[in-house]
Amino acid sequence: MHLRFTEEELGTLVEMVSLAAEVASWNERPGAEEGLSAYEALEDKVLEKAKHAGLGEHVHFDEEKQRHHLSPEFQDGSFFQQCYDEFRNESFWEELVVRLADRDLVRVIGMPAWQKMSEEDRRAQTRDIEKRYWDEFSKNGIDRVAVIFPHVEG
Structure with missing residues (x-):
């Protein structure tokens, strides 16, 4: 060819x-x-x-x-580098928002119930939580994110 x-x-x-x-x-x-x-x-x-x-x-x-x-x-x-950087940036925020929202949902309904849900049902249940995280990160980035270690870990 x-x-x-x-x-x-x-x-x-x-x-x-x-x-x-x-x-x-x-x-x-x-x-x-x-x-x-x-x-x-x-x-x-x-x-x-x-x-x-x-x-x-x-x-x-x-x-x-x-x-x-x-x-x-x-x-x-290059345009491809712009695309790559944008993809990585958007993937980071999307994944962070979804994981935090899922974590919050698990705390409310428990892991067994969460595992039985479809991805579509999870997203429907976490829509408001995700919006709250998106608003927070859009406004403040990760400036207000903190990791709280259990007291036994120091």
Whole structure:
């Protein structure tokens, strides 16, 4: 198969492949190595082709890892880095809100009852709690978050 890209399209493809490889690199589940290797191999192949097709100043070769990668300067201003940073930020807040709301629900109804609920039912039960957490974090970030250790832990 042969594909032809404009320089702009090639730049977009480079960013898309790099974004996918970056996200995949966070997968630490057992058995993920094969999928990650496939993503990294494709990223290396696309970056190598891009290097020879006019994007050489943005693509570097890592001798130690024997892989191509995008220069830090290119990554810093890239759309894919903005997407990645935004994804991580939103995922953090979403996960924090859901976990705290679920913790609060468990305290009220107990773990056995919580475990019997579907995810949809949990979200319906915690909608107001989640809104309260979203409002708090939107206004104050984590400034007012505190961890209270049990007295036996010091």
